[in-house]
Amino acid sequence: MEQGRDEFFMARCLQLARLGAGHVAPNPMVGAVLVCEGRIIGEGYHRHYGQGHAEVNCIASVRTEDRHLIPRSTIYVSLEPCAHHGKTPPCADLIVAEGIPECVIGCIDIFAKVAGKGIARLEAAGVRVKTGVLEAECKALNSRFFTFHGLQRPYVVLKWAQSSNGFIAAEGGRPVRISHPVTDRLVHKWRSEEAAILVGAKTAQGDNPRLNNRLWSGRQPLRIIIDLNDKVPASHQVYDKSQPTVFVTTKAKPDQDHILVDGVQSLLPQLLQELHARSVQSVLVEGGAYTLQHFINDGLWDEARVITGANPLPTGVVAPTLHGAVLEDTLLLETDRLFFYRHG
Ligand SMILES: NC(=O)c1ccc[n+]([C@@H]2O[C@H](COP(=O)([O-])OP(=O)(O)OC[C@H]3O[C@@H](n4cnc5c(N)ncnc54)[C@H](OP(=O)(O)O)[C@@H]3O)[C@@H](O)[C@H]2O)c1
Structure with a gap:
């Protein structure tokens, strides 16, 4: 034929x-x-x-x-x-x-x-x-x-929203609305498509996020919180048992599902290895800047989705810097511009 x-x-x-x-x-x-x-x-x-x-x-x-x-x-x-x-x-x-x-x-x-x-x-x-x-x-x-199966680790998608002048949060880490509500809906679709969603301790602490999929149909991701020193208060929403949640920590947490790591040295390779062992096939990393930058610097990412809002912020938490990124696609969604990169 x-x-x-x-x-x-x-x-x-x-x-x-x-x-x-x-x-x-x-x-x-x-x-x-x-x-x-x-x-x-x-x-x-x-x-x-x-x-x-x-x-x-x-x-x-x-x-x-x-x-x-x-x-x-x-x-x-x-x-x-x-x-x-x-x-x-x-x-x-x-x-x-x-x-x-x-x-x-x-x-x-x-x-x-x-x-x-x-x-x-x-x-x-x-x-x-x-x-x-x-x-x-x-x-x-x-x-x-x-x-x-090839790299023996989950597929890693980085995602963040930044102001038109490159800040992901206001001064002192105060959360601010950056993206349009229509984009938020798309982000929840993305959450439904990945096995897990991950944030760092400061985001879990300061934003008190639910990290679930409320604005789209389909699955709820596993929540992963990197909280090495147990800083996130137990009253926060990531402890509400509404969906499976795992804490990445240096000290055992008897009442919580947790992944024990040695410390900051080779934390991400250790974590991804453990997630592979748990059959977690993909992770959406939603921030903050410190956490995202560690994935970027370790070269442990496959895709990045950057949402740029319409308005600037006077100052704030600076967005991560991508290395080795290839721009694959862009999308104008209401007042936001979305950039889709692949790790080259
Ligand atoms: N616009 C957006 O898309 C977006 C998304 C999420 C968050 N944010 C904003 O980002 C701000 C927080 O960002 P952030 O950069 O300050 O903090 P972050 O990334 O949320 O959390 C950083 C903390 O997480 C732990 N951690 C994460 N990765 C680690 C690693 N590889 N090795 C060791 N420790 C690790 C450490 O906790 P310990 O210090 O306890 O060891 C570290 O201090 C908040 O203001 C939030 O509102 C914005």
Whole structure:
């Protein structure tokens, strides 16, 4: 089959895969289509964590009158079919059992139990396999999954709001409204999309934030508070038990979920290692400046989203400085300008 067609059907796999956003983590989003002589006879995607994979849903969607076409079809799938018994049986076995002669794959799975084994199983059974179609797009779709398994740490998204002249808070750390209410809504959507949200002690202490998702539908993130010296009062909202919360500390906290660290030396690598062990696939770091700057200086970030409000402040807490950032996109939202960077 010519190159353009493979890309066309893989693009459809990506469209389908995205429909699983917010429902499949820590699994990757995956889409699949089954094509016979240029006609799509089946489509599917991974809808919910623990439920059928894209290939299973795709094959199940084929109409009775088209089922005889399956052994003459090509299956397109955005991620290598699995070869292991997880919560569902191996998809590579299903493709073989259905007699599908050809499989076109977007990118190879990085998850150790799959990595190349799905392809090996297909090829051993005589299925023709082609890989790397829209590979960059397929990997980018699951950047959290690939970072988590490849770098053995959560995917880190930095976020802050700054005044038009670069302050994130007023003098003395007094919180002020910087962003437009519509942007706040978008930020809550972002909170619903990440596994965890993290702030430093001074933000938890001074702003007394709830760190939840109230302005969007969907999941509540795990709250992570870096409070090495137990400075945040127990009366503050991060102690309200309304959602799972973990404190990063140098002293054990018997009544609270906590992560013990040795001290400030290599704090962030230690913390991210522990979050990886707890299967936390992504973290939204919301401040303050000190905390954000530590992630930046340690090179432990993947994306930064900077919201610049319409008004200046006379003085205040200076916004962090990004290093090695590549501007990917901008957005004008009411009176705010949003800048989206990736770590280059
Ligand atoms: N505009 C925005 O987007 C935004 C967002 C959040 C906060 N803010 C503002 O930011 C201000 C607070 O920022 P801030 O920079 O002063 O403080 P911060 O980052 O909130 O907290 C800093 C404290 O957190 C602990 N900490 C965090 N990361 C650490 C690390 N890697 N190693 C060691 N300790 C670490 C330390 O606590 P100990 O000193 O106890 O060890 C440190 O002093 C507030 O005024 C808040 O209103 C603005």
